[in-house]
Amino acid sequence: MSGSRVLALGHYQPARVLTNDELAAMVDTSDEWIRTRVGIRTRRVAEPTETVADMAGQAAAKALANSGLTPADIDLVLVATCTAVDRSPNTAARVAAALGLPSPAVMDINVVCAGFTHALATADHAIRAGSATNALVVGVEKFTDVADWTDRTTCVLVGDGAGAAVVTASAEPEIGPVVWGSVPEMGHAVRIEGTPSRFAQEGQSVYRWATTQLPPIARTVCERAGVAPEELAAVVLHQANLRIIEPVARKLGAANAIVASDVTESGNTSAASIPLALSKLVASGRVAPGAPILLFGFGGNLSYAGQVIRCP
Numbered sequence: 001m002s003g004s005r006v007l008a009l010g011h012y013q014p015a016r017v018l019t020n021d022e023l024a025a026m027v028d029t030s031d032e033w034i035r036t037r038v039g040i041r042t043r044r045v046a047e048p049t050e051t052v053a054d055m056a057g058q059a060a061a062k063a064l065a066n067s068g069l070t071p072a073d074i075d076l077v078l079v080a081t082c083t084a085v086d087r088s089p090n091t092a093a094r095v096a097a098a099l100g101l102p103s104p105a106v107m108d109i110n111v112v113c114a115g116f117t118h119a120l121a122t123a124d125h126a127i128r129a130g131s132a133t134n135a136l137v138v139g140v141e142k143f144t145d146v147a148d149w150t151d152r153t154t155c156v157l158v159g160d161g162a163g164a165a166v167v168t169a170s171a172e173p174e175i176g177p178v179v180w181g182s183v184p185e186m187g188h189a190v191r192i193e194g195t196p197s198r199f200a201q202e203g204q205s206v207y208r209w210a211t212t213q214l215p216p217i218a219r220t221v222c223e224r225a226g227v228a229p230e231e232l233a234a235v236v237l238h239q240a241n242l243r244i245i246e247p248v249a250r251k252l253g254a255a256n257a258i259v260a261s262d263v264t265e266s267g268n269t270s271a272a273s274i275p276l277a278l279s280k281l282v283a284s285g286r287v288a289p290g291a292p293i294l295l296f297g298f299g300g301n302l303s304y305a306g307q308v309i310r311c312p
Contacts, residue, residue: 076126119137233288240273
């Protein structure tokens, strides 16, 4: 075998929808203010009893069912999250137990908003190395747990949810080389710190970094995959906000691509945002099987990771 591919996808969102008007009753904001600055209309909020592992398990179960594989076929579970409360058993182990997977390797990965693309690359590398054959890769967050509901610049952003992919060995590689890195000295620009933990960010610093520094890196991702930006069928960036998604996509030069904008209805779900948006996009039938899709995560730690995959 010479590579891996995304075999199937699945996603989960809590039932409760939180609107901009509801937020306006909680903090000094308005529907117009939120739409103008970040493009978000609604977001989902998990129930107090609904855990990160619960949501991850729901998305993973759907991806596994869509793959046609059995629980015994999965030998690696990777969960990207920065909001899991429990340390042990980790979220990946809880997902494995919930799905009845007999003996997989189980790891959580915390690279905040770039977590899923880091985890997907890790699964691809494990399969290429012969250490795994079928992997479950999940991005999940209960981001509303770490929200500061008195800060109108951040609480309007956050949402909860999960997305998952089944990745399997493939004779032809359908997950391209990852391009990843970080700007450690600027890691303070996105923080989830303290007890209890609270999300805070330097919004303008993040915006300038994302819109000026990331487009050339995204083009490098395409070059490494041997795909020109104009050949992309879709672009799925981290769903931070539309004021970042739109200029990054435009500067990339993916003129013919569908640009995912799930942020408008789901909010910023950190590590869950790319697999959540990707799963919805593929389920819509708007992207043909085998078509190239750019995935590009960025955010906390001022980390980034991206790869081109072929649509399952």
